[in-house]
Amino acid sequence: MKKLWMTVGLPRSGKTTSARGMNMPIVNPDSIRLALHGQRFIEESEPMVWAMAKYMVAALFEAGHDDVVLDTTNTTVKRRDEWIDKRWVRKMVVMPATKETCIERANALDDAYILPIIEKMAAQFEPYDWANEDMEWERHI
Numbered sequence: 001m002k003k004l005w006m007t008v009g010l011p012r013s014g015k016t017t018s019a020r021g022m023n024m025p026i027v028n029p030d031s032i033r034l035a036l037h038g039q040r041f042i043e044e045s046e047p048m049v050w051a052m053a054k055y056m057v058a059a060l061f062e063a064g065h066d067d068v069v070l071d072t073t074n075t076t077v078k079r080r081d082e083w084i085d086k087r088w089v090r091k092m093v094v095m096p097a098t099k100e101t102c103i104e105r106a107n108a109l110d111d112a113y114i115l116p117i118i119e120k121m122a123a124q125f126e127p128y129d130w131a132n133e134d135m136e137w138e139r140h141i
């Protein structure tokens, strides 16, 4: 069965660094945003960004890849459930970094833009629930 490896972590938790080390094709909505409109985030473009991400994942599997990494936050059940699909199984790759670590890294990168986003996503974070989410769960360190 084909596997969609989904990173789970706040901004600056190390998702992209980990994804690049996994030796698999990567689908990253941040990259789609830059390719589509050249900005970090434009609300009106988000439906197109996510539609493109879904088709990129499906097309990479269709082209013959057995593993694809989806490099995005995936920090809520709703976000994770959007990727349930008969054509692949989901595997979660959980970033161990705490909110405080993510904030430290954002500060080290002089990236004030991301700080309120880290706070908001940390407040909304929904950890994995074995009873209600039917998937394998893996921790990446």
Ligand SMILES: Nc1ncnc2c1ncn2[C@@H]1O[C@H](COP(=O)(O)OP(=O)(O)O)[C@@H](O)[C@H]1O
Pocket (backbone or CB within 6 Å): 009, 010, 011, 012, 013, 014, 015, 016, 017, 018, 105, 109, 141
């Ligand atoms: N395991 C790690 N230990 C220390 N720093 C890390 C680690 N993983 C990533 N970083 C650093 O943290 C910052 C954010 O990493 P990145 O992979 O871009 O996170 P994300 O994709 O989750 O926003 C970068 O400066 C990166 O070099």
Ligand SMILES: [Mg+2]
Pocket (backbone or CB within 6 Å): 015, 016, 017, 030, 071
């Ligand atoms: Mg990233």
